[in-house]
Amino acid sequence: MIREMIDDSPPHSGARRTQRQAWSDSLIDSEISPPSGLPGGASHLECTLCGAEYTSERLRGLSDCCSRPLYARYDLAGLRGKVSRESLRSRSSDLWRYAELLPVRDPENAIRLGEGWTPNIDTPRLASRLGVRRVWVKDEGQNPTASFKARGLCLAVSRARELGVTEVALPSAGNAGSATAAYAAAAGLKAHLVMPVDTPPAIIQEARALGADIELIDGLINACAARVAEGARRFGWFDLSTLKEPYRVEGKKTMGYEVAEQLGWRLPDVIVYPTGGGTGLVGMWKAFDEMQALGWIGPHRPRMVSVQAAGCAPIVRAWEQGTDFAEPWQDAHTYASGLRVPGAVGDFLILRAIRESHGAAVAVSDAAMERWTGELGRLTGIFAAPEGAATAAAVPLLLERGVIRPDDEVLLFNTGSGLKYVR
Numbered sequence: 001m002i003r004e005m006i007d008d009s010p011p012h013s014g015a016r017r018t019q020r021q022a023w024s025d026s027l028i029d030s031e032i033s034p035p036s037g038l039p040g041g042a043s044h045l046e047c048t049l050c051g052a053e054y055t056s057e058r059l060r061g062l063s064d065c066c067s068r069p070l071y072a073r074y075d076l077a078g079l080r081g082k083v084s085r086e087s088l089r090s091r092s093s094d095l096w097r098y099a100e101l102l103p104v105r106d107p108e109n110a111i112r113l114g115e116g117w118t119p120n121i122d123t124p125r126l127a128s129r130l131g132v133r134r135v136w137v138k139d140e141g142q143n144p145t146a147s148f149k150a151r152g153l154c155l156a157v158s159r160a161r162e163l164g165v166t167e168v169a170l171p172s173a174g175n176a177g178s179a180t181a182a183y184a185a186a187a188g189l190k191a192h193l194v195m196p197v198d199t200p201p202a203i204i205q206e207a208r209a210l211g212a213d214i215e216l217i218d219g220l221i222n223a224c225a226a227r228v229a230e231g232a233r234r235f236g237w238f239d240l241s242t243l244k245e246p247y248r249v250e251g252k253k254t255m256g257y258e259v260a261e262q263l264g265w266r267l268p269d270v271i272v273y274p275t276g277g278g279t280g281l282v283g284m285w286k287a288f289d290e291m292q293a294l295g296w297i298g299p300h301r302p303r304m305v306s307v308q309a310a311g312c313a314p315i316v317r318a319w320e321q322g323t324d325f326a327e328p329w330q331d332a333h334t335y336a337s338g339l340r341v342p343g344a345v346g347d348f349l350i351l352r353a354i355r356e357s358h359g360a361a362v363a364v365s366d367a368a369m370e371r372w373t374g375e376l377g378r379l380t381g382i383f384a385a386p387e388g389a390a391t392a393a394a395v396p397l398l399l400e401r402g403v404i405r406p407d408d409e410v411l412l413f414n415t416g417s418g419l420k421y422v423r
């Protein structure tokens with residue numbers, strides 16, 4: 001709408017145009033321009049396993065010391081008092097409203113397709129069906145490319161371009177592929193995607209339409225990852241795999257900021273999150289600490305629950321066995337392609353967040369996901385991805401085990417639209 005108004009106006013067409021232009025400019029200022037305030041940018045990167053520090057101003061993958069994920073750290077003490085909760089109110093309705101807590105230094109390098117600030121939907125009929133006092137569904141299907149993957153890839157691609165990357169690559173069995181294609185297209189970068197042949201056809205078609213170079217492989221995500229690693233070595237592609245570069249998690253963490261802000265700066269009792277690579281869960285956990293350091297929230301934390309598919313549940317098994325790391329899952333199978341991740345590089349971070357929060361990890365069957373896609377749809381009006389339906393399917397199990405109590409306020413994540421899975 002705003003764009004059309006600007007395009008309609010021929011340049012230098014007199015006073016009427018000036019008036020319209022001024023109005024457009026004011027709309028732009030309040031709605032789609034980068035938020036005013038401090039520029040973004042991390043102070044440094046830190047190894048998540050041993051704490052070793054690295055400069056954030058050059059391209060990095062995993063840490064040199066431990067080959068584990070790197071986290072971006074910020075001068076939170078310096079930002080405290082300079083960025084207040086109140087100052088966010090007039091900002092853009094996308095994840096860039098938290099610009100000071102994001103790694104992109106120059107607002108000019110922020111690629112913007114309308115990512116983030118998804119609705120947190122109160123669902124009383126679902127709550128009543130589940131036997132819980134209150135249930136919200138954070139509907140991530142309303143992101144660009146219809147999934148939460150937009151958040152992480154938006155930040156990873158923006159920052160990669162800022163650091164000089166021209167070709168990005170990703171192994172993906174689901175929505176991360178089309179999100180990469182979209183942000184690479186918007187940024188003018190080449191995207192190489194390696195996907196299993198049984199990736200949902202809608203996702204493959206979407207990524208193709210968004211200009212990505214796509215290779216289909218008769219194998220699991222691990223085989224695709226090996227192919228991307230080879231391309232990175234041979235052709236210099238920058239590998240955007242989950243947590244193998246430091247910035248996807250920075251995009252995902254904005255879900256945590258949004259949950260707090262949308263609930264009036266409090267957090268729910270329980271967050272139920274479908275876990276493949278687990279970036280969103282660990283990202284939110286990171287966001288809670290950052291917000292506390294900024295003085296935006298107190299020490300209360302939700303119990304974090306990781307939901308996986310019964311046919312691929314490495315985190316659930318590790319949590320039940322009490323180990324710090326998760327053994328890769330053999331013969332992974334589930335139609336929820338986003339949950340078909342046999343081994344997550346951030347396994348110890350996921351397990352740590354679950355334990356520190358007194359949460360849990362549970363597995364649900366594909367049949368339960370299918371059943372709950374229907375229940376959720378009929379009771380909320382949201383056509384959820386199977387991964388999102390898995391969170392609702394997990395609630396009865398969590399009530400049985402006492403992880404959720406009937407008087408709790410529970411937040412479920414629908415990570416994407418069900419439309420992508422229609423065959």
Ligand SMILES: [Zn+2]
Pocket residue numbers: 047048049050051052063065066067068
């Ligand atoms: Zn280390």
